[in-house]
Amino acid sequence: MLIQNNIPLAPFTTLRLGGKADYFISIKTKEDLAKALDFSKSQNQSFYILGGGSNTIFRDSGFPGIVFQMNIPGIRCLDTNDDCTLYQVGAGVPWDQFVEYTVKQGLAGIECLSGIPGSVGASPIQNIGAYGQEVKDSIVNVECMNKFGELMTISNEDCKFRYRKSEFKSGIYKEHIVVSVTFQLSKLSPPCFRYPEVQKAWEKIELEKFSSNSSNISSIDYRIVQLEAIRNLVIELRKKKSMVLDERDPNTRSVGSFFMNPILNENEIVLFLENAKKRGFDNPPIYPESAGFKKLSAAWLIENSGIQKGSKYPGGVGISENHCLGLINIEGTTSALLEMAESVRQRVFETFFVQLEMEPVVRP
Numbered sequence: 001m002l003i004q005n006n007i008p009l010a011p012f013t014t015l016r017l018g019g020k021a022d023y024f025i026s027i028k029t030k031e032d033l034a035k036a037l038d039f040s041k042s043q044n045q046s047f048y049i050l051g052g053g054s055n056t057i058f059r060d061s062g063f064p065g066i067v068f069q070m071n072i073p074g075i076r077c078l079d080t081n082d083d084c085t086l087y088q089v090g091a092g093v094p095w096d097q098f099v100e101y102t103v104k105q106g107l108a109g110i111e112c113l114s115g116i117p118g119s120v121g122a123s124p125i126q127n128i129g130a131y132g133q134e135v136k137d138s139i140v141n142v143e144c145m146n147k148f149g150e151l152m153t154i155s156n157e158d159c160k161f162r163y164r165k166s167e168f169k170s171g172i173y174k175e176h177i178v179v180s181v182t183f184q185l186s187k188l189s190p191p192c193f194r195y196p197e198v199q200k201a202w203e204k205i206e207l208e209k210f211s212s213n214s215s216n217i218s219s220i221d222y223r224i225v226q227l228e229a230i231r232n233l234v235i236e237l238r239k240k241k242s243m244v245l246d247e248r249d250p251n252t253r254s255v256g257s258f259f260m261n262p263i264l265n266e267n268e269i270v271l272f273l274e275n276a277k278k279r280g281f282d283n284p285p286i287y288p289e290s291a292g293f294k295k296l297s298a299a300w301l302i303e304n305s306g307i308q309k310g311s312k313y314p315g316g317v318g319i320s321e322n323h324c325l326g327l328i329n330i331e332g333t334t335s336a337l338l339e340m341a342e343s344v345r346q347r348v349f350e351t352f353f354v355q356l357e358m359e360p361v362v363r364p
Contacts, residue, residue, distance in 0.1 A: 001025060001035050001036065002026065003023055003024075003025055004025070005022065005024075006021075006022065007020060007023075007024035007067070008020050009021055009067065012053045012067075013053035013054075013056055013057070014052070014245060014252070014253065014256075015053075015254060015329045015334075017057065017060075017332070017334045018057070018058025018060070018062060020062040021062055021063045021065070021066070021067040022045065022062075022063070022064055023039075025066060025067070025069070026069050027069060027092070029072060030072070030145065030179055034149040036068050037145075037148075038149070040065075040066050045065045046064075047065055047067070048063055048065065048067050048068070048364075049121075049177055050067050050068065050070065051118055051119035051121050052095070053118075054118040054122075054245075054256060055126065055255055056255075056361055057334060057337070057338070057363070058334065058363050059334050059362070059363065060333050060334045060335055063363055064364060070121050071092035072091045072093075074089065074093065076088045078182065082187065082188075083186065083187060083188055084185060084187060085105065085184070085185055085187065086184050087102070087183050088180050088182045089120045089183065090180055091119060091121025093120045095116055095118050095122070095128075096116060099113055099231070100231070102183075102185050103228055103231050106187060106223045107185035107186060108185065108186045108191050108227060109137065109185040110138055110183070110185065111133075111192065111227050112131040112133040112195065112198065112230065113131075114231040114234045115239075115244045116256070117245050120180075121179070123139075123181060124142050125168040126169050127161045127162065127163070127165060127166050128164075131198050131234055131237070132192050132194030132195035133194070134161070136156065136159070138183045138184060138185060139159070139181060139183060140182040140183065141153050141155050141156060141181075141182050142180075143180040143181070144173065144177055144178050146175070146176050147175055154173060154176075162290075191226060191230050198233065198237070201233050201237065205233060241320075242323060243256055243257075243326070251320040251323075251326060252328075253328050253330075255359070257323075257325040258325055259298040259325060259356040259357065259359060260358075261295050261296060261297055263293050263296075264294055264354070265293055266292055269286065269294050271353070279351065285297045296354065298325060298356055299323065299325050301348045301356070302324045302325065302348060302356075305347045306347065307344060312330070313340040315336025315339065316330045316331040316333065317329055317340050318330055338362070341358065
């Protein structure tokens with residue numbers, strides 16, 4: 001286990017922002033993690049778990065402690081039958097690498113989560129989701145280590161997944177460290193077409209590509225081709241919004257969607273609709289959520305509060321040219337980015353009286 005000092009953190013984040021960490025340790029095994037925890041105790045230093053850096057914002061002053069970068073590898077098949085396959089996946093495996101692997105096996109469950117940056121270990125923490133799928137629907141359990149170096153396995157139910165949250169993000173397991181995640185993926189379930197944007201794009205692809213060729217290939221090959229086509233479709237949709245990492249596209253120097261879609265109760269929805277109508281918006285987009293709650297579009301709120309794509313802000317930061325939820329670093333600082341984020345939040349609140357909540361984690 002190599003312990004490094006004064007390591008710049010910006011290269012390890014998708015924003016390319018942040019100062020230095022006092023200590024930096026690459027974690028490649030469970031044993032490394034246990035030793036790193038012992039080291040943090042011996043130094044009386046706090047620690048932070050870093051995955052792919054796609055949901056983390058480090059301050060310009062850096063992190064006054066130890067950063068554990070999770071690099072535990074491995075995709076291991078635990079069981080398979082006629083219906084499904086179980087995989088245990090190391091926390092350090094890049095998320096999209098795992099998605100691609102499962103799609104090539106003809107397995108459904110996470111195909112619409114293609115192109116999302118970050119690592120497998122981060123996926124249960126905020127219950128990643130996109131285009132009609134959430135990772136909670138495929139997770140069986142999460143193996144983690146507490147601050148005393150003890151391993152435990154947390155069931156799906158005990159994770160208490162909800163919209164972009166879990167017990168690992170803001171609950172009783174907040175200080176636990178994910179070391180592996182077990183997924184159950186289906187050999188039989190149809191691919192996910194729940195999201196209107198995907199469904200519309202798929203209808204065209206299906207008509208052009210599959211209507212004449214499906215009788216010429218086996219059922220499993222057809223399923224793999226179909227899942228790969230959906231994966232590629234989702235990646236293309238994300239690329240158009242600069243939500244797939246690409247060094248050639250400066251609009252991808254972001255954390256993806258900076259704000260979560262607000263969840264409002266029935267009374268709050270009534271007040272929102274009344275206020276929106278006064279502003280001249282008769283039919284703002286509202287989506288069903290859990291019982292008694294509905295979801296608003298953060299992107300719609302931002303755009304209709306007068307904030308435009310491509311806007312530049314002081315300090316070398318701005319709004320993505322391709323998606324208003326992409327708050328980007330041009331040649332700026334973390335302080336400037338957070339000031340811009342607060343400005344956006346204030347504009348939305350002043351316009352619609354709705355509070356936006358940040359999706360990424362700010363450290364220290």
